[in-house]
Amino acid sequence: MSTGRIQFAEQDGTFVLKFVGEVRLTLCSALDATIERIFTALNFSAIVIDLTETRSIDSTTLGLLAKLSILSRQKVGLLPTVVTTHEDITRLLQSMGFDQVFNIVDRPIPCPECLTDLPSQDQSEEIVRIKVLEAHKILMGLNESNREAFHDLVNALERH
Template sequence: MSTGKIQFAELDGTFILKFIGEIRLTLCSALDDTIDRIFSSSNFSSIVIDLTESRSVDSTTLGMLAKLSILSRQKVGLLPTLVTVHPDITRLLHSMGFDQVFNIVDSPLPCLDCLSDLPSQDQSEEVVRATVLEAHRILMGLNESNREAFQDLVNALERS
């Protein structure tokens, strides 16, 4: 069971996602639904992802974040902002090429009382497999290092 959660808020067209604890695959269905909700909003202007209280972020979650960045650039032509204060998470983001698709900053956001938890979702094995596959394909598209790192996983998921 995941020991993390994702909180969400919208303030005048700025969407905020706050990741707390260990963010894993089990939270990705709710994250994917929230990404869809964000980009179907008529007043979308920017997005901030706060990782200041995250202990770890798995590769499926990273793929969903890369998807979010791609959609943000397509919709408003802006890179989303990622806030991180932990050196290990910052290194991971840079190694995945996120400095090319996000504005990465180390200034924590003020605590927002308006954040609410994303709901948990039970998904079928097929839906989870499709989410994991999509996330890793997106990561592979960011750079050659990611392509090499995730090719075997993607091939295995495509075969199953």
């Protein structure tokens, strides 16, 4: 079972997602639902992704974060901010091309007590497969390295 969790807060149009521990596929449905919720908000000023307590993050979650950035730029013209204080996480983000679609900073966010855990969501295997496929297609679109890295996985998911 995953030892990670995602916390969420919204205050005055600033949306904060904090990833804690090992953030994996099991949290993707709740994350995707929250991304949809963010873009239905009327007052929108910023999105901050806090990875300061993230030990590891899988490619599906990274794909959903890329989706979040793409939607943010399309719908409100904002580049989201990612906060990371761990060299390995920062290196991973840069290797995935996230420095092109996020502002990456190394300062923790204020108000961690404002955050609440996202509820878990039980999804069918087919819905999870579709979300994994979407996330990896988004990652493939960020750069050639990602396209090569996830090509076989995407083909396998499309055949299933």
